[in-house]
Amino acid sequence: MDLRDSLDLLMFAMLCVVLLTGFPVAFTLAGIALIFGLIGMAFGVFDFGFMAALPQRIYGNMTNDVLIAVPLFVFMGTMLERSRVAEELLENMGRLFGRLRGGLGISVSVVGALLAASTGIVGATVVTMGLLALPTMLRRGYDPALASGSIAAAGTLGQIIPPSIVLVLLGDQLANSYQRAQLDQGIFAPDTLSVGDLFAGALIPGLMLVVFYILYQIVRAALDPKSSPAMPADDTLTTAELYRRTLRALIPPVALIVAVMGSILGGIATPTEAAALGAIGSILLAGDRLQGMKFPARLAALSLIALLILTWAMDLRTARSEISDADRAGIWLAYALCAGVAYGLLACLIRLLGGKVLSDVVQSTARITSMVFVILIGAALFSLVFRGLGGDDTVREFLTAVPGGPMGAVIIVMAIMFLLGFFLDFIEIIFVVVPIVAPILLMMGVDPVWLGIMMAINLQTSFLTPPFGFALFYLRGVAPDTVTTMQIYRGAVPFVLIQIFALAVIAMFPALATWLPKLLFSGM
Template identity: 45%
Template sequence: MSAFLVANMAPLMFATLVAFLLLGYPVAFALAALGLSFGFIGVELGLLTPALYQALPERIFGIMSNDTLLAVPFFTFMGLILERSGMAEDLLDTIGQLFGPIRGGLAYAVIFVGALLAATTGVVAASVISMGLISLPIMLRYGYDRRLASGVIAASGTLAQIIPPSLVLIVLADQLGRSVGDMYAGAIVPGLVLTALYATYVLGVSLFYPKAVPALPPAARLLRGWKLVARVLFVLIPPLALIFLVLGTIFLGIATPTEGGAMGATGALALALINRRLSWALLKQAMNSTAKLTSFVVFILVGATVFSLTFRGVNGDLWVE
């Protein structure tokens, strides 16, 4: 039995982790618990030495003192303020009116707004929840296919995973030892290509199955002409300015990602104040959610550090290769 454990420690660790995740255990606690448990077994079997874990406290402290990860709460706070201040509703309503006369117009609007929200929030939950609550009832009311409507909303909401300022890219940059700016620059083109592919799919559906993506009826088009143009400019300029304030300064080397996130959070507060939607209740909700999400990220990184230390100690990296 001991010989079997020594020979198969890495695949057993991986299989147990998958089983724990499928059972619904929190990722952070599953990683940390398995790392410590298999580490104890490895030490008892002579496969690992206790000295391997002497550097563990320093590694965990390094996570807490990492300046790069300071960008996570800033971008999270920015996204939550924008999501709760009604920017998504304004964008979806206005862009839906703009694309309404064409088949699939509401689907195009969802994709466009999903990409725009991804570039301003960086938080997947904010994008998906906002568009799901607002867009899905409207799309179903005007005869959109349920499967297509749900798929477009879910796919567009997850663009926040790849389009900067994605929180996932910040964590990846930290783990890979690369700059956040490089990760953002490398993710822009794939994000835009993915957005274009979503729109192309909707175009194909509108050509071959037009009943699945009908145009808005004339009675639902409340804005026309210059009123529509003025409304589009009024709604689009603030988020575009915020995108330039955050991503533009990072790409131009004017600000670090942490500084860009701080400016984005300040800009989001300013937009909410200008739109008369800033309140103590909004601030309290945003700060509570920011603290929770940031804690999730830090706990996952700590758990991953414990797991990866043991996994490499049992030659798990060689097993993966």
């Protein structure tokens, strides 16, 4: 093969090599793109006119309503991390399930699912549970590998259980790919794919994964009782008191989950609007834990819930020529409820700002969001140059030549993404790999929602696969010295196999991912 015909492949290979050196991702993407763009111009195989599309792409990304959900969900997760929701959940769930063999492992999986649906930030979840649950599990005689693997795997549930930042970013990339695939097929009135479709599609697979984790804990406890012994009952608490404390710890995060996901799945709000709702809810939850803030926080929370119900039940639009008396009364009630939300929110913000909680959360949100968007700009440049060097044609020829048709192509793509997950971050894979392969797979007739869920679960494994799984690094940073790195790696392997099994189940039964979105958004 002539060198000039293989520049696209060399470009991708060089990207992987440089990323492994630890050089910043955004600069690597942009730098490799510029270098190979210049090399392509020197060989006469790249038209620098492709670069003219870069400013428009950057502007489009910065003004994309869907991507506004990213900083809002990050803010929500970071604020909830500081409000000690995880601590209360772990403590009470541990007491509730701990009397059973494998009970502490089950409680970690349940709490991981709840935190995933309320925070969605893997690092915060793994670190929090590593600090709180891991010492308890080790003290109760749990196998260090099992305890480590349980915590790391439960922490990664935030990647698949909505609302998830992975699904927001993946949904945006797949929506663009789906539209492009249809236009290339001559369909000039293309169907659309929304982040809400992926949220609905991920709900059943995400819960299925939690069930698989719990089943593994139960089976492991039955086959090897010494690895996960039961915890002695706490005689200082009556059963009624235990249930009361557990409910008190459960109700706030569950209420927030229902408000955010219910508003999306019920068609009341878009994912971006629901993210704003979640950010407000997290502020109120944090405020509720401050002395003297319970009344303003709870008034605002109840007003917010009433406002959601009112929005669902009535037409509150004011820009109408005719408004009935009932709707007019509903509009004025909505104004009063908004005032209640504003009062409670302002009171909580002032107290959180005084305690420096708000400034820390805002700075953390700004850092994470900036990282995502800078990588997005670098990936846009990389994608343009890769396409200009004929990379799309190379990938299309390869995937269409794979035996087995569309399913064979999907299996190859899943295998490549799985292997890349050993070395690359999920953001890099979403922004670099997905725009290259997704349009081709979608042109082959693959369902976009099913493909998105398959990719999301595959990307979730990248947090658990040694040697560079981020969840493993987070846990290593907070684990006691008695837990070795090899024990953490060994504990993660069964959960990686569980995720691969979940991928196989969804591949065999696509309706697990496609049934709920069709039911909710297509009326089928």
